[in-house]
Amino acid sequence: MNSIQMLYNGKVYQGAVAYEGAELMELSLEKPIAYKGGDEVLCFDFKRRRRMRILRGSGNKLIVAPEESEIFRIKARPDQTEEEMFIDDDTMFDSFKLNVFGTISEEFRTLAVRFVDICRLGFGFEVNDFSVKLGHVYDTMIFCDEETIHPKLVVRYVHLMEKTIRYGAEIHSISARDLSKLRYYIAARQFAEA
Structure with missing residues (x-):
């Protein structure tokens, strides 16, 4: 050492x-x-x-x-202006693969989803359900190994794929503790994959 x-x-x-x-x-x-x-x-x-x-x-x-590190640029953006939301299509950000399960919920309805990646703009998740609403804030639970995190996400886009529906959601709010868990989980996955 x-x-x-x-x-x-x-x-x-x-x-x-x-x-x-x-x-x-x-x-x-x-x-x-x-x-x-x-x-x-x-x-x-x-x-x-x-x-x-x-x-x-x-x-x-x-x-x-x-x-x-790009993991410190991942954070909540509750007061984002309309100009900040629409970024040039040629702008690329590093993303991190997740492939973890979780849920999104509103009122009395909960959907099981698979979170596939994350970048500074937010999470990408997949689910076979057309009822997810754009611009809506969802309570979520994401499994990060033995722990869970509970951010609130705002769904911003949808993309129909061959076998599933992919949604993009920005982080509306997340506790400092959950953000720390998420950053550690991302870094640990990068270490395991190296």
Whole structure:
């Protein structure tokens, strides 16, 4: 393991890099620290320095991702203007494959759906049901391994496919805790697929 130092809240912590990938780094610190998910840290050794954000940790282990990572651009957009909603068709954003199950619900009706991907614009999901309404806010539950997250999604587009119907939904609201779980889940999947 390579030695590394981490600057956090004005203090330098000593540690080592247990794993390093393009979108994820696991640090093993000499002492445990109190932190909040999403906090910025500066990781450095004698060759480099890099701004990172904390995804998750336990004890003296921390999982961090680069500050500029696309997973930190995934967030709720409840007050989006009409101009911001319509982006040039040539604009591409990195998306992350999910392939997880969940539900969308309104009032007394719940539909089982498969969430296929996510990007900074929101989730893509598939379901064989024409009753999903555009512009409508849905309560959702998404299974991320053993945990669930519960964002509110606004359905923005629909695309008829050969065997299913694909919907696109932006995140209307999500708790900080659920957003942290989602970001960690995405980063962990990237690590597992690498």
